[in-house]
Amino acid sequence: MLKKIILFLLLVLPLGLFAQELKVAGLQCDYKQNPQGIESVSPGLSWQLKSSKVNTIQTAYRVLVSDDPQKLDDDKGNIWDSKKVNSPASLQVAYKGRQLQPAKTYYWKVMVWDNHHQQSAWSSTASWQMGLLTQTDWQGASWIAYDKLPDTSVIVPFYHGKGPKKLGIANDVLPLLRKTFNVGNQLKRATLYICGLGHFDLSLNGKKVGDHFLDPGWTKYDKQALYVPFNITGQLKAGKNTIGVMLGNGFYYIPRDKRYRKLTGGYGYPKMICRLVMEYQDGRVDNLVSDTTWKTGPGPVTFSSIYGGEDYNANLEQTGWNTNSFNDKTWHKVILVDGPPTLNAQAADPLKVMQEFIPQNKTQLNTGAWIYDFGQNFSGIPQITVKGKKGDTVKIIPAELVNADGSANQKGSGGPHYYNYILKGDGAETWQPQFTYYGFRYLQVVGAAPQNETNAKQQPVIVAIKGLHTRNAAATVGDFACSNELFNKTFRLIDWAMKSNMASVFTDCPHREKLGWLEEAHLVGSSLHYNYDIVGLARKCINDMRISQTEDGLIPEIAPEYVKFDEPFRDSPEWGSNAVILPWYVYQWYGDKGVLAQNYDMIKRYLAYLNKKADGNILMQGLGDWYDLGPNPPGVSQLTPQGITATALYYYDLDIATKIATLLGKSEDAAAYNKLAAQVKQSYNKKFFNAETKQYGTGSQAANAISVYTGLVEPQYKTAVVNNIVKDIRGRGNSLTAGDIGYRYLLRVLDDEGRSDVIFDMNSRADVPGYGYQLAHGATALTESWAALPSVSNNHFMLGHLMEWFYSGLAGIRPADDAIAFNKIEIRPEVVGDVTWAKANYQSPYGTISSSWKKEAGKFELSVSIPANTTAIIYLPAAKAAMITAGGQSIRNRKGMEFMGYKNGKALVKVGSGGYLFVVR
Known part of the structure; x- marks a missing residue:
C-alpha cells in the first residue's frame, strides 16, 4: 500500500517538490541581476547553488534563453538551449545562442545537477536587455544643446590649476530641454537610452526618473561617453507625455x-x-x-562646477516646464552639435544618495553664521528646507575641518567651494545641489538662522538641514566585527573613506581633486572587494585606463586623464601597473577571463613601454612609496629609493603577464615575459640586495616587504628578510614607516608568514602616526597622511590596506593561492593580542562565506559556512594533543571531511560546502 501511495505522489506532484534540496538562485548577466544596456554579443551568465546537503558540487547545467517569457515558461529556449552540459561552471558561462539584437529583452533560466545525483527544478526567470551596439542603433538621434562652445574655447587637455587669465569667464547657462510626444494604447515596454553631458537630471511628466545622482559616470570625453538606459514604462500614459532634461557641467566643462x-x-x-x-x-x-x-531654455541653476559648488535661483524656475501643460513659446529650438565619438552603456553602478545625516549640534559664530556638525566626514551634498522672503540668499560652505574660531576650514580640501540658494519666498522651500558634491562633516550657513533661535536680523529660517551621503551604489557584500573596539573603529574609519571615494571612478578624495589616481585600485582593491561588489567600478577603471593609454604605451597616473601632470606625477609604475594588476585581480576575484582578453593589448603595450624605459632592467622614475613616514613632510618616497618599488612592480607585472598569456593560449608571449622577468629579478637583486645584511636598499619596511611579496627574494634569503622586517618594526616600538605603496605589501607579508601578532601590535598604538593616531585626533574617515595632518585631505582611502587583514587575517576568510572567485577557500583565523572573538561574512560570487570564532579558557570555537560548488581548508589553532571536534564528532572520524595533519601550530581540515562548528579543547 505504501509503495502505491509513493507512486501516486510521484505521478501527480510536480518534480520541483522533490528537488528542493538543490536550488538555483542569484542569476546574473554580466554581473548584474536583470540588467539593461548589455553590449556584449556573448554575455556571461552566472548563478549560485543552494543545497541542504554538505559537500555539494555542480556536475552539469542547462540554460534556456528566449525572447518570449511564455515560451520560456513552456521550457522552450528559442534563442538558446545549451542542452545538458557536464561542467561545474556557474560563473560567467558564455552565451552561445543566436545573434542578439540591440534594445531587445531576453529571458533565461537554468537547471543544474550535482554530485549527489540531484537535479534541481528550473530557476526563476531572469532577463537582460541589450543596449545600443552601434551608431546605427541610435536611429538617427543627434546631439542637441542650448548653445555651442566655440572651437577656439575648447580646452583639452585641461590646465592644471586656473590656467592663463586670457581664458576669460564661463558661460553659466545650465539648460533645460523638453519634448512632448504621444504614446499609443497597449504599451508593452518603454526604454529610454540617454546621455547628457556633463551630467543630466531626467524627468517624465513632471516627476524625476529613477534615483541616480551625477549620471552618467565621467569619462575621457574626447574619446567616449556613457549612456544610461531607463525602463520608463510605468511612468508613461496613453496620449500626451513630456520628457524633461536638466543638464549640468561635471568634468565635461569646468567653469572659470x-x-x-x-x-x-x-x-x-x-x-x-x-x-x-x-x-x-x-x-x-x-x-x-x-x-x-x-525645445530648450535656461534653467534655475545659474552656476555649477564639479570643483567650485553650485548656485540656484528659485525665481528662475519655470513651473511645469517638464509637463504637458507648459507653454514653451518663449523657448527656442535646440541646436545640433558634435559629441564624443563613442557611446557605451554605463556598466558600473550609478551614484545615489545612500544615507542621510542630521546635525549632532550647531554653533553660532562671531560673524553671525551658523556651523552644523554632522559628526561624520562623508562625500555628499547638503539639503536645506528654508523659509524667507523672495530674493533672500542663503550661502552654504561645506568643510571637513573647522578653524580655531569654529568656522569652515577648506585649506586642505580645496576652496572656495560653496552653494548659494536664492529664495522665491513661497513658504518652505527645499533644495539640494544637483551636479556637484564635496567631502564634509560641517556645513557653515551664512544668511539664515536655525528655527527656534534668536533672529534679530529677520534672516531666512532654516527649518531643516541634512547631509546627504552620495556614492557609487555598489552593493555591500561584507561585514566584520571583533572584540577589539579600536579595530572596530578602524574598520569604520577606513570604510567611510572607501564609501566617500567610490564615485564613477576610484577617487583619491571627494573634494580637492576627485581624480582617478590609479594606485589605490590595486593596492586597496583587495580591501574594497571584501566590503563592496566593485566589479562594475573595477571594469570601468580598466576601461578608463585603456582609453587614456598614450600612443607610446604609457598608462598615466590618473584615468580618465583630463590633464597631463608634470613629472613625477604622470609616469610612475606603481600607478600605471594598475593596468596589469587590476584586470588580473578582477579575474581572480570574480572569475572573469574575458577581462583579460579584452585588455591584453593594453597590458602588452604598457609592458613594452616599461621595457623601453628600463635601464639595465631597472626603473627609476615615479613617486615611489608615496606618503611614507620619513623625516620630512609627506610626499615623494623618503625612506625607500623609487627604483625599488617601481622595479618590483615591473617584475610583478611581468609575472602576472606570464600567467595571463598562458591562460589566453599565447605561449610565445608567456615565454618572453617569463624570460624578461628572470632578467629583471637578477638585475634587481644585484642592484638592491645586500647579501650581508639580508636587506634591500635602505632596509626600509617598504623595500623589504615589496621584495618578498612580489617574489624577488631568493628562497634561501626569504626568512632572513622577513625577520629584518619584524626587527625594524619591533625596533621602532611597533610603529610603521611604510606609505601608500609599501604598507599593503608589509601587511600581506606579515600575514602570509604567520606574523599577525606584529600586525596587531603595530596597529594597536594611538600615540604614533597610524590608524589609532588618526582616531585619537578626531578623524571619522581615513586621512591622507598617517599623522592626520590638517593641511591635507582628511578623507582619503589610499592607506586603507588593513581592511583586507580584518577579513583575511583576524576573521580568516581568504582565497587559496590557486583560487578563482573563491572556489577554493581558506579559513585561517589569526588569534592574536587581546582579541577574544571575531566574525566576518563575505558574499562571494559562489555565495556567502562566513567565519566566526571565539576563545575561552581552554576552548576555541570556530563556526564557518562554505557555499555550494566550493571547497575549503580550515586552519584551526591547535596543538597536536588537542581534542578537535566538528558537530560533536572527532574530525578524524567525521564523514565528509578530511583531516590533513598539522602545519605551523594549526590543524588543517578539508571540507566541502555546508555549515560547520569546530571546537578545539
Whole structure:
C-alpha cells in the first residue's frame, strides 16, 4: 500500500517538490541581476547553488534563453538551449545562442545537477536587455544643446590649476530641454537610452526618473561617453507625455571664475542625446529621438562646477516646464552639435544618495553664521528646507575641518567651494545641489538662522538641514566585527573613506581633486572587494585606463586623464601597473577571463613601454612609496629609493603577464615575459640586495616587504628578510614607516608568514602616526597622511590596506593561492593580542562565506559556512594533543571531511560546502 501511495505522489506532484534540496538562485548577466544596456554579443551568465546537503558540487547545467517569457515558461529556449552540459561552471558561462539584437529583452533560466545525483527544478526567470551596439542603433538621434562652445574655447587637455587669465569667464547657462510626444494604447515596454553631458537630471511628466545622482559616470570625453538606459514604462500614459532634461557641467566643462578648481578645461557646453524605444503588445515599435524638434531654455541653476559648488535661483524656475501643460513659446529650438565619438552603456553602478545625516549640534559664530556638525566626514551634498522672503540668499560652505574660531576650514580640501540658494519666498522651500558634491562633516550657513533661535536680523529660517551621503551604489557584500573596539573603529574609519571615494571612478578624495589616481585600485582593491561588489567600478577603471593609454604605451597616473601632470606625477609604475594588476585581480576575484582578453593589448603595450624605459632592467622614475613616514613632510618616497618599488612592480607585472598569456593560449608571449622577468629579478637583486645584511636598499619596511611579496627574494634569503622586517618594526616600538605603496605589501607579508601578532601590535598604538593616531585626533574617515595632518585631505582611502587583514587575517576568510572567485577557500583565523572573538561574512560570487570564532579558557570555537560548488581548508589553532571536534564528532572520524595533519601550530581540515562548528579543547 505504501509503495502505491509513493507512486501516486510521484505521478501527480510536480518534480520541483522533490528537488528542493538543490536550488538555483542569484542569476546574473554580466554581473548584474536583470540588467539593461548589455553590449556584449556573448554575455556571461552566472548563478549560485543552494543545497541542504554538505559537500555539494555542480556536475552539469542547462540554460534556456528566449525572447518570449511564455515560451520560456513552456521550457522552450528559442534563442538558446545549451542542452545538458557536464561542467561545474556557474560563473560567467558564455552565451552561445543566436545573434542578439540591440534594445531587445531576453529571458533565461537554468537547471543544474550535482554530485549527489540531484537535479534541481528550473530557476526563476531572469532577463537582460541589450543596449545600443552601434551608431546605427541610435536611429538617427543627434546631439542637441542650448548653445555651442566655440572651437577656439575648447580646452583639452585641461590646465592644471586656473590656467592663463586670457581664458576669460564661463558661460553659466545650465539648460533645460523638453519634448512632448504621444504614446499609443497597449504599451508593452518603454526604454529610454540617454546621455547628457556633463551630467543630466531626467524627468517624465513632471516627476524625476529613477534615483541616480551625477549620471552618467565621467569619462575621457574626447574619446567616449556613457549612456544610461531607463525602463520608463510605468511612468508613461496613453496620449500626451513630456520628457524633461536638466543638464549640468561635471568634468565635461569646468567653469572659470573665482571659485576653487583643480583643473581648468572644457570639452564643450552641456549637451544631450537620447533614443526612446516604445514596444507595443501587437509588435509595433515606435522611436523618439533627440533632434531639432526639441525645445530648450535656461534653467534655475545659474552656476555649477564639479570643483567650485553650485548656485540656484528659485525665481528662475519655470513651473511645469517638464509637463504637458507648459507653454514653451518663449523657448527656442535646440541646436545640433558634435559629441564624443563613442557611446557605451554605463556598466558600473550609478551614484545615489545612500544615507542621510542630521546635525549632532550647531554653533553660532562671531560673524553671525551658523556651523552644523554632522559628526561624520562623508562625500555628499547638503539639503536645506528654508523659509524667507523672495530674493533672500542663503550661502552654504561645506568643510571637513573647522578653524580655531569654529568656522569652515577648506585649506586642505580645496576652496572656495560653496552653494548659494536664492529664495522665491513661497513658504518652505527645499533644495539640494544637483551636479556637484564635496567631502564634509560641517556645513557653515551664512544668511539664515536655525528655527527656534534668536533672529534679530529677520534672516531666512532654516527649518531643516541634512547631509546627504552620495556614492557609487555598489552593493555591500561584507561585514566584520571583533572584540577589539579600536579595530572596530578602524574598520569604520577606513570604510567611510572607501564609501566617500567610490564615485564613477576610484577617487583619491571627494573634494580637492576627485581624480582617478590609479594606485589605490590595486593596492586597496583587495580591501574594497571584501566590503563592496566593485566589479562594475573595477571594469570601468580598466576601461578608463585603456582609453587614456598614450600612443607610446604609457598608462598615466590618473584615468580618465583630463590633464597631463608634470613629472613625477604622470609616469610612475606603481600607478600605471594598475593596468596589469587590476584586470588580473578582477579575474581572480570574480572569475572573469574575458577581462583579460579584452585588455591584453593594453597590458602588452604598457609592458613594452616599461621595457623601453628600463635601464639595465631597472626603473627609476615615479613617486615611489608615496606618503611614507620619513623625516620630512609627506610626499615623494623618503625612506625607500623609487627604483625599488617601481622595479618590483615591473617584475610583478611581468609575472602576472606570464600567467595571463598562458591562460589566453599565447605561449610565445608567456615565454618572453617569463624570460624578461628572470632578467629583471637578477638585475634587481644585484642592484638592491645586500647579501650581508639580508636587506634591500635602505632596509626600509617598504623595500623589504615589496621584495618578498612580489617574489624577488631568493628562497634561501626569504626568512632572513622577513625577520629584518619584524626587527625594524619591533625596533621602532611597533610603529610603521611604510606609505601608500609599501604598507599593503608589509601587511600581506606579515600575514602570509604567520606574523599577525606584529600586525596587531603595530596597529594597536594611538600615540604614533597610524590608524589609532588618526582616531585619537578626531578623524571619522581615513586621512591622507598617517599623522592626520590638517593641511591635507582628511578623507582619503589610499592607506586603507588593513581592511583586507580584518577579513583575511583576524576573521580568516581568504582565497587559496590557486583560487578563482573563491572556489577554493581558506579559513585561517589569526588569534592574536587581546582579541577574544571575531566574525566576518563575505558574499562571494559562489555565495556567502562566513567565519566566526571565539576563545575561552581552554576552548576555541570556530563556526564557518562554505557555499555550494566550493571547497575549503580550515586552519584551526591547535596543538597536536588537542581534542578537535566538528558537530560533536572527532574530525578524524567525521564523514565528509578530511583531516590533513598539522602545519605551523594549526590543524588543517578539508571540507566541502555546508555549515560547520569546530571546537578545539
